[in-house]
Amino acid sequence: LDSARERSALAMFRPASIRRAVASASVISRSKTDFSYGKISMKTAVPGPASAALVKEMNGVSNIQSYAWAVDYEKSFGNYVVDADGNTMLDVYGNIGSLPLGYNHPSFIAASQSKRWQTYSAQRPALGILPPKEYPQLLKNTLLSVTPDGLEHVQPMMCGSCSNENAFKAATIAFMNKKRGGKPYTAEELSSALKNEEPGCPKLSILSFEGAFHGRTFGCLAATHSKSIHKIDVPSLDWPIAPFPKLAYPLKENEAKNAAEVKRCLKAVEDIFAQWAKKSPVAAIVVEPIQGEGGDRHGTSEFFKGLRSISRKHGAALIVDEVQTGGLGSGHFWCHDHFGMDDKPDIVTFAKKLQISGYYYSKEFAPKSSYQIFNTWMGDPLRVLQLEVVLDVIKKDKLQQKVREAGETLLHGLEALAKDFPNKVKNPRGLGLLCAFDGPDAATRDAYVTKFRNAGVHIMGSGDHTFRFRPNLIFTKDHAKEALKVFRDVLSKN
16 A cells, blocks of 8 residues: 555554544644543443443353443543443543553553554464564663663563462562572473472472461462462462551551551561471562552551561562552552552562553563563553653653642542541542551441442442442542542432
């Protein structure tokens, strides 16, 4: 195709709203957030008839039984999600926290017209063996520009689960390499590994926490303890589980109680290292700064510093799972930075808001041989281009400050609701926009999730009875006020 015919052909497949956005992208100033504002407009309950029909159709194609309602992604914009029935809702859940710039951000639309985006859309390279010639510089400009303090390298992956899964592998490989003093593998190790036997497949364990969620692949499931349905009927690995602090709120009124709780949990971790030393030595600790699926339970500075000290003492890796918390939602690009750790984690995993998944690591955790950490795609350069746009908008639109301001407005508003509706809104808490509050029980929480949604705010639950906020980074103080008004109206009437 010549260039004119090619442009015409491509336009045929481009949705009308995107064509309009592309046409106007050159006159849209990214310093303005007008695009992110809209108006809640509810025409039906959710799901409405169109969504219900589409969900039924989807379950006939792929019956995973988790579809809730169908989204019109072409019409959705900024902080507002539009469903198949034409309902427009303020979205404070952000596709499980995976939308960095909301829906159809003009910077994404404009960037998608570039030659690089077209090239990476036309062919998806097997990055583990044939990376693009520009890929090293692209990674330096993006993922390596936001490297967590203390880490040097990054390994892109396919999703949050495989990021954690391969982080576990990197930790155990490093543990055994240290144990054998850096010597080459023996013939016995190599042959026994093919039979799932020692010494090639050593008895090692990964320590995780009650309430944790690290993914749904086999190793990650063994470290996941948030919902039984995630694990039922699936064989697991015999790995230790430690208690995660259950903090009492408000924090300032419960400092002594919470300090004792953190001390209890750290003692349990120390005891596990001693108890498992002969049975299956702990090669790594994996922990979330905030247990998203486990009910938005927060770690603390003392807890994370204690884990670092214990893992260092026993020669184990400290893996911080930032799949849900990384990418600025907490007000810091990396949520564990809130904890002021001088001795940094060994590995940090990521996904969701960064669009690309993977893990950062120090030199000690680099694989010793090719194909130890490997899959066909090893990430996706198109998703790295998306991250390039995200980082550009974060910088140009000063989103870090705006996230902190919006998070403060949201949390203060939740605290006010807790005072006015103490039987319905409990334990408001948050870092940046990663806010949450508890309902009295699961049934009440689930009922209010539906009521809030039908009133125009899309929110979801986590844990036993928690409401979880995961809005995108262009969520402002005004959006927080809009959501809080809906909550107050619904709580007042019900």
